[in-house]
Amino acid sequence: MSFQASPDRTRVIRRGPAHPGRIDKARDPRRALIRLVPYLGPYKTGLTVVLVFVLVSTALGLVGPYLMGVAIDDFIALKDLPGLARVALWMLGLFLLGNACDTLSAWMMARISQRALQGVRRDLFGHLQTLSLRFFDANPAGELMSRLTNDIDAINQAVSQNVVALLASVLSLGGILVAMFVLNPWLALASLAVVPIMFWFTNFVARYTRRGFRDLQRELGAITSVMEEAISGQRVVRAFGRNDSVVEAFQERNLAVYRAGVYANSYALLLMPLTNQLGNLFVIAIAGLGGWLALQDLATVGVIATFITYGRNFINPLRQLANMYNAIQAALAGAERVFEIIDTIPEVQDAPEAFPLEAVRGEVRFREVDFSYQAGTPIIKRMSLDVRPGETVALVGPTGAGKTTLVNLLTRFYDIDAGGVMIDGHDLRAIRKADLRRRLGIVLQDTFLFSATVRNNIRYGRLEATDEEVVEAARMADADPFIRLLPQGYDTMLSERASNLSQGQRQMLAIARAILADPAILILDEATSSVDTRTEARIQAALLRLMAGRTSFVIAHRLSTIRDADKVVVIDHGQIVEQGSHQELLARRGFYYNLYLSQFKGEAI
Numbered sequence: 001m002s003f004q005a006s007p008d009r010t011r012v013i014r015r016g017p018a019h020p021g022r023i024d025k026a027r028d029p030r031r032a033l034i035r036l037v038p039y040l041g042p043y044k045t046g047l048t049v050v051l052v053f054v055l056v057s058t059a060l061g062l063v064g065p066y067l068m069g070v071a072i073d074d075f076i077a078l079k080d081l082p083g084l085a086r087v088a089l090w091m092l093g094l095f096l097l098g099n100a101c102d103t104l105s106a107w108m109m110a111r112i113s114q115r116a117l118q119g120v121r122r123d124l125f126g127h128l129q130t131l132s133l134r135f136f137d138a139n140p141a142g143e144l145m146s147r148l149t150n151d152i153d154a155i156n157q158a159v160s161q162n163v164v165a166l167l168a169s170v171l172s173l174g175g176i177l178v179a180m181f182v183l184n185p186w187l188a189l190a191s192l193a194v195v196p197i198m199f200w201f202t203n204f205v206a207r208y209t210r211r212g213f214r215d216l217q218r219e220l221g222a223i224t225s226v227m228e229e230a231i232s233g234q235r236v237v238r239a240f241g242r243n244d245s246v247v248e249a250f251q252e253r254n255l256a257v258y259r260a261g262v263y264a265n266s267y268a269l270l271l272m273p274l275t276n277q278l279g280n281l282f283v284i285a286i287a288g289l290g291g292w293l294a295l296q297d298l299a300t301v302g303v304i305a306t307f308i309t310y311g312r313n314f315i316n317p318l319r320q321l322a323n324m325y326n327a328i329q330a331a332l333a334g335a336e337r338v339f340e341i342i343d344t345i346p347e348v349q350d351a352p353e354a355f356p357l358e359a360v361r362g363e364v365r366f367r368e369v370d371f372s373y374q375a376g377t378p379i380i381k382r383m384s385l386d387v388r389p390g391e392t393v394a395l396v397g398p399t400g401a402g403k404t405t406l407v408n409l410l411t412r413f414y415d416i417d418a419g420g421v422m423i424d425g426h427d428l429r430a431i432r433k434a435d436l437r438r439r440l441g442i443v444l445q446d447t448f449l450f451s452a453t454v455r456n457n458i459r460y461g462r463l464e465a466t467d468e469e470v471v472e473a474a475r476m477a478d479a480d481p482f483i484r485l486l487p488q489g490y491d492t493m494l495s496e497r498a499s500n501l502s503q504g505q506r507q508m509l510a511i512a513r514a515i516l517a518d519p520a521i522l523i524l525d526e527a528t529s530s531v532d533t534r535t536e537a538r539i540q541a542a543l544l545r546l547m548a549g550r551t552s553f554v555i556a557h558r559l560s561t562i563r564d565a566d567k568v569v570v571i572d573h574g575q576i577v578e579q580g581s582h583q584e585l586l587a588r589r590g591f592y593y594n595l596y597l598s599q600f601k602g603e604a605i
Contacts, residue, residue, distance in 0.1 A: 283308055404555060473513070
């Protein structure tokens with residue numbers, strides 16, 4: 001089995017030589033439409049019922065004008081009032097029945113479309129959970145949120161509101177044409193003169209509206225990203241007095257959305273006045289030709305009246321198609337952007353023969369590892385490291401040296417370019433990702449807690465844990481005392497990012513979550529760097545309980561926190577420059593010695 005990285009491993013898009021994480025821009029709306037159809041597949045029965053309702057409604061709409069012509073020729077001309085009343089009642093009944101069919105078809109289509117879009121959202125969000133961190137590094141959160149909201153909403157507008165209207169319009173056009181040719185072929189041929197003009201103009205406008213709505217969706221994603229960052233970073237914005245600059249950045253993106261919206265809608269709205277003018281010309285042509293045919297005794301007044309009604313009904317579907325074009329183009333542009341993400345290949349994937357990771361001793365080895373976030377810019381270079389089971393390893397070095405990158409490779413958030421990373425002799429790429437990460441526990445400097453109860457945030461470490469196990473984990477993390485002082489104790493709801501807790505309290509909850517997960521290998525990334533010394537002492541005590549008997553990797557800029565580590569690994573520019581115990585490295589008076597002196601100048605070593 002070979003695990004040497006290939007050039008294709010850094011490609012996350014199926015099409016073209018894309019940069020890792022970058023989304024290529026699709027330009028095939030037909031393909032996007034074809035991709036949407038399978039989501040409606042499970043609802044064939046409902047769609048068939050909708051089709052029947054639309055067919056009935058369309059047929060009833062065709063009978064009404066015919067009955068009006070019959071009323072003029074057979075009853076009004078003969079002054080037959082009872083006959084005219086019967087026809088009027090028939091027309092009223094057909095009108096009410098047609099409206100009922102329209103209502104039912106629209107209601108059913110709304111339910112079907114929401115079910116289908118539920119599937120689209122599920123696939124999009126589910127696929128996002130499979131994508132590698134490199135993808136999220138390259139795509140702003142606001143842009144991804146826009147695809148989950150704005151783009152899905154654009155599809156919703158087209159599918160739920162316009163599918164039935166589109167189907168009814170097409171059937172009406174076909175039915176009206178057949179009825180016209182049956183009644184009078186000459187008037188029917190005259191009516192067809194408007195069709196090629198309409199389709200030529202629609203095709204002309206389509207080229208510009210499609211481009212405009214694609215740009216509009218992209219700009220909506222950009223402005224969503226600006227808003228998400230501004231709202232999430234309000235503390236920083238206010239602390240540095242950057243409210244004006246944030247507003248300026250928003251105004252810039254808002255102006256771009258305005259321009260894209262004007263461009264897209266200006267072309268789309270050209271269709272409405274055109275169809276109105278064509279409708280007026282159509283009626284004038286039918287009335288003029290029909291009047292001449294009536295004078296020649298080639299057509300009756302009732303037939304001409306029926307044709308004028310059919311003519312108006314013939315223009316209405318064309319006008320509806322013009323109105324729908326706006327929504328359809330926005331939906332296709334949104335569908336392209338949604339399927340671009342769904343088609344993105346996760347960079348880090350399980351090998352076909354990947355196996356589960358059973359009991360873990362905790363032996364970790366890095367063998368000649370190379371890694372780079374961007375091709376040509378190496379971050380880790382030919383790094384080798386051996387860690388024994390249960391050993392505590394401190395990773396130290398300047399900012400940007402590669403410490404966090406090293407543990408990111410251990411968790412397999414990224415795949416290495418060359419070499420191998422092994423746990424208990426097994427290459428990480430031969431282990432199922434889910435099993436690997438269940439054996440790892442991570443406590444980060446920037447603790448992320450969800451908008452849920454304290455209990456559920458701790459239980460996130462092991463979802464099947466009992467309430468008693470959650471409380472015991474909190475006790476071990478020294479979090480139980482402050483939790484019980486909260487308004488609802490363990491059932492207290494946390495605000496977004498747990499802003500109603502202190503940094504130290506958030507860290508304790510993160511430690512409790514890691515304790516509950518019971519990992520074989522523990523990773524502590526600057527876990528105490530953002531708290532005061534008193535809180536740090538409490539967190540350190542909790543961490544020591546957590547680290548007992550586990551292989552642990554500790555990243556810390558405060559060198560005082562790693563004096564008792566079994567091994568100190570000094571990293572600089574992606575390479576290990578020194579390793580040994582704290583006292584051994586001080587005795588060598590090398591890189592670590594100078595780094596230590598820079599923090600504790602004037603203190604006894």
